[in-house]
Amino acid sequence: MDEKIEQHFLNTVFASSGITKEELKTIIPKYSQVNFDKNDYLLKEGQVEKKYWFLESGFIRSYVVDTEGNDITFNLYGSGDVIIDYPSIFFFAPTRENIQALTDCVCWEITFEDFQEMFNCIPNYREQQRGLLVGSYFALKEHSISLIADQAKDRYLKLMKDKPHIIQNVSLKHIATFLGITDTSLSRIRKEISS
Amino acid sequence: MDEKIEQHFLNTVFASSGITKEELKTIIPKYSQVNFDKNDYLLKEGQVEKKYWFLESGFIRSYVVDTEGNDITFNLYGSGDVIIDYPSIFFFAPTRENIQALTDCVCWEITFEDFQEMFNCIPNYREQQRGLLVGSYFALKEHSISLIADQAKDRYLKLMKDKPHIIQNVSLKHIATFLGITDTSLSRIRKEISS
DNA sequence: AACTAATCTTGTCATATGGCAAGAAGTGAA
């Protein structure tokens, strides 16, 4: 059992937090592994999310379709990322996002109930989760600011720096809408950078 | 006492929900009136928000200063809006926003503790708050999508439709950064629309 | 009223990005 926990993907997730090995024995069993095939949906618009996920391997994107029918990538996820839709999970609201696997994926799922219970009872877990969730919220906020303040090229360079594995594994058109530009423009930006 | 409650600004806020008069007698006393002068800060970057507000009258903006020193308006608030910073209040994280009164303001403040207690104990309150908070979160999300998918002119028209009082009372430069454009461009958009 | 500062408008020009379409390259299926 101990060895099993030590090898566990979630062990690496919780590694740099103050969570003890004893606590891990309580925490890790609350997570269950879920595998998604390429193109599977984790969540579809209108559903209520009652759980959230850690992505161990694979790539996932969330997107919305706006009133004019544009498919816009709202977020891109790679190994180690948390996949969560806040209003859905915290306020039981039907989501407006679609979350879809871009490749085969291995995820670790936890229900909101289990999350809440541990959040209340295990201070180290609380601290770790707090940091994680805040981080993921801020990333979205900063991306939104970047759409206003930065050039497309700078946004691309930032993404390259922060999430190189995304750049290498997600198709250009999805990255483009995430960055708020067309695939044509992104292709040109790539060319410019490579020279 | 009853009359006092009926005239109350918060009464109008809760009016269209299923909240009963009896419940209002519990709820309203948890809110306290706070007045801000023009230019006062409700929250400064780095602080932890332990409460949130309803804005009865006046105008407020939240902004961030990005790495290049640009002042970017993140949100604009008018009468009836909720002023809240999610990660700060739900995860006790230091905020990255500055929230500042643009005019003298009358606000109604509630602590997170009181909010939580009533959220748990009063189902009608829970429903009402859920709708409110989800709405305010979605508005930000849709704004972010609009920055990608829509022309600046369309964003302006949308704001004009949704929050005409903001257009009329907030300075052009703040509206411009909120819409993700320069004040020069917004001035031209206004001219174009008026003709 | 007079003065200063802030806000808004307008002109000229530069440039980032989009729209469209053709071709190239890569991918998957039979």
Add this chain to the structure above:
DNA sequence: TTCACTTCTTGCCATATGACAAGATTAGTT
């Protein structure tokens, strides 16, 4: 392999928006 399909690149041109600077207008202060 071959064929269809998607993805990516590239060219040409249009256009939305920005940068900068000069006035005009408005608001705030003494």
